[in-house]
Amino acid sequence: MSSKHTYLSHTADIAFDVEADSIEELFIEAFSGWLNSVVESTDLKAESVVEINLSADSLEQLLVDFLNEVNFLLTVKKILCIDIENLIIDKEKLTLKAIMKTQKLNENIILKEEIKSVTYHQMEIKNQHGKYFVRVVFDI
Amino acid sequence: MNINGIELNKIRENLWEIPQSNGMRVPGRIYISREMLESTLSEDEALKQVMNVAHLPGIELYSLAMPDIHWGYGFPIGGVAATNLDEGVISPGGVGYDINCGVRLAVTSLTHEEIQSKLETLITKLFQNIPTGVGASGAIKKLSKADLKEILEKGSVWAVENDLGTQSDIQFTEESGTLKNADFSVVSERALERGADQAGTLGSGNHFLEVDIVEEIYDAKVAEVFGLFLGQVVIQIHTGSRGLGYQVCDDYLKVLLKASEKYGFKLPDKQLACAPIKSQEGQDYLAAMQAAANFAWNNRQVIMHLAKKSFLETFNMKESDLGFRLVYDVCHNIAKIEKHRIGNEIKAVCVHRKGATRAFPPGSELIPEKYKSVGQPVLIPGDMGRYSYVAVGTEKAMEETFGSSCHGAGRNLSRHKAMKEAKGRDLVSELKKKGIIIQAKGYKTIAEEMPAAYKDVADVVDVMHKEGITRKVAKLKPVGVIKG
Numbered sequence: 001m002s003s004k005h006t007y008l009s010h011t012a013d014i015a016f017d018v019e020a021d022s023i024e025e026l027f028i029e030a031f032s033g034w035l036n037s038v039v040e041s042t043d044l045k046a047e048s049v050v051e052i053n054l055s056a057d058s059l060e061q062l063l064v065d066f067l068n069e070v071n072f073l074l075t076v077k078k079i080l081c082i083d084i085e086n087l088i089i090d091k092e093k094l095t096l097k098a099i100m101k102t103q104k105l106n107e108n109i110i111l112k113e114e115i116k117s118v119t120y121h122q123m124e125i126k127n128q129h130g131k132y133f134v135r136v137v138f139d140i
Numbered sequence: 141m142n143i144n145g146i147e148l149n150k151i152r153e154n155l156w157e158i159p160q161s162n163g164m165r166v167p168g169r170i171y172i173s174r175e176m177l178e179s180t181l182s183e184d185e186a187l188k189q190v191m192n193v194a195h196l197p198g199i200e201l202y203s204l205a206m207p208d209i210h211w212g213y214g215f216p217i218g219g220v221a222a223t224n225l226d227e228g229v230i231s232p233g234g235v236g237y238d239i240n241c242g243v244r245l246a247v248t249s250l251t252h253e254e255i256q257s258k259l260e261t262l263i264t265k266l267f268q269n270i271p272t273g274v275g276a277s278g279a280i281k282k283l284s285k286a287d288l289k290e291i292l293e294k295g296s297v298w299a300v301e302n303d304l305g306t307q308s309d310i311q312f313t314e315e316s317g318t319l320k321n322a323d324f325s326v327v328s329e330r331a332l333e334r335g336a337d338q339a340g341t342l343g344s345g346n347h348f349l350e351v352d353i354v355e356e357i358y359d360a361k362v363a364e365v366f367g368l369f370l371g372q373v374v375i376q377i378h379t380g381s382r383g384l385g386y387q388v389c390d391d392y393l394k395v396l397l398k399a400s401e402k403y404g405f406k407l408p409d410k411q412l413a414c415a416p417i418k419s420q421e422g423q424d425y426l427a428a429m430q431a432a433a434n435f436a437w438n439n440r441q442v443i444m445h446l447a448k449k450s451f452l453e454t455f456n457m458k459e460s461d462l463g464f465r466l467v468y469d470v471c472h473n474i475a476k477i478e479k480h481r482i483g484n485e486i487k488a489v490c491v492h493r494k495g496a497t498r499a500f501p502p503g504s505e506l507i508p509e510k511y512k513s514v515g516q517p518v519l520i521p522g523d524m525g526r527y528s529y530v531a532v533g534t535e536k537a538m539e540e541t542f543g544s545s546c547h548g549a550g551r552n553l554s555r556h557k558a559m560k561e562a563k564g565r566d567l568v569s570e571l572k573k574k575g576i577i578i579q580a581k582g583y584k585t586i587a588e589e590m591p592a593a594y595k596d597v598a599d600v601v602d603v604m605h606k607e608g609i610t611r612k613v614a615k616l617k618p619v620g621v622i623k624g
Contacts, residue, residue: 009183009556013212014555040582116386119214119237120397122409139238
């Protein structure tokens, strides 16, 4: 497996390119990009789980909705998703089911950025030579 | 000139045109100096975004950009476009997630000398009274759904009705702090949930509250009308519609992505998703966006009230002695139906301003009576270490830019590069040596927002001044800043 996300130099917002071997890995890696963007702390401990169920009109929309969902949990419910326990994506039906490991925000968790939203700017999931690619841009 | 593979023709010293090509319905025009064009736009996609905006159905005259142009999503930051109401579209990409992000400027009767000894106490008090940072909440009571409905429909009038402002505050807010066609019923439950405890909060990123001193006056007559004098203590508040606005944008992008397909629009960027203004989708977005804009005006009004309270507590003064007065509140992320000259006709158009400020001229019916003889105040914040500007709108802005001007300095460095530059430095002490007290939730924000991360706002303001779009009135120097 060789999933990775690489941050781009963006003057105003946060942008990164994701590369993965499968669509699930692509979503997991994009989630890592989100987590690294919002939280500074590294000693995170899972306390609970949250299930996310989504359906969309395209894989891109599914990815935007997924990242916006974890962002909503953080900014409104004060629940930080720290890892993905299980992720099932149906590429035909365009549905997603994720079990997220979570930790309630506390004074020891240092947050970095407030992500306003995940944008659709330059977002296109590509599959080339068995690898998946996508660019993610957050408005901050 | 060729920048990043894009041909630009010089129209005037500070005005450049991208000719119409491949699907562009109008040419692009950028107000910028040659030096800024070469130094700031050679590595990003902002010029390409000016071209992308020119693809919008019903766009009139030009896809415009102000001198603080930089890479955004959909529109560039600093982008302005007007679409006609017949076959034209409305696009959330021309407004942004932070609907009605904007700036307000309030003055006091205090001078720099009078606050010097208690400046640190004042900044601490402001930082305690105004929630900042990621997901900041709880400035005032958690709002009920009924409160939210009223805020979304009334804007800052709600704050005034709830003893968080004065009638004068309403008079000196763009649109009197309320867009009248806002509709609560087209705003999602999730958006309401995100807004419920965020009224009166600054948020994070580039949002701030600054205590400034009037350092220089360029136009004494206009400054007097605005109520500005040398050495005066003033405040600037920069924030928007917080989570509620972000959610409205997100909700309607989905609706308008479908609408773009339904109406057969071929767009170069999904973030330019749009619908005909006349369509149900377009009207619903317009009404929801107006509701979010009203939330933002109320947000800045509540913050200003908390700031006034902080001044009164710190200096143990009576309100009548403080001389606290709102000069003006302008939004710089918005789409509004306005009347403009298109050829020989005066037409109603939908003006998208994404990181651009309205700049109406003397005599405009839409500016406060007090300013009718001089024009609308245009507020252009810089970075926290240098200065900000107050300018005034002109007739030329109406002729050329749909009554619009720049909105800020624009970033020069990415946040990552700024962090690298800040490594090993003590920015708080550096700013203190320059007479600026800063309080923020975390050092990272200070590092990312360090003065060197921004272009010199003087260069941006000078382009607009030289081109006659806005004229400089006063320069403000920061002495205290609170950030997220």
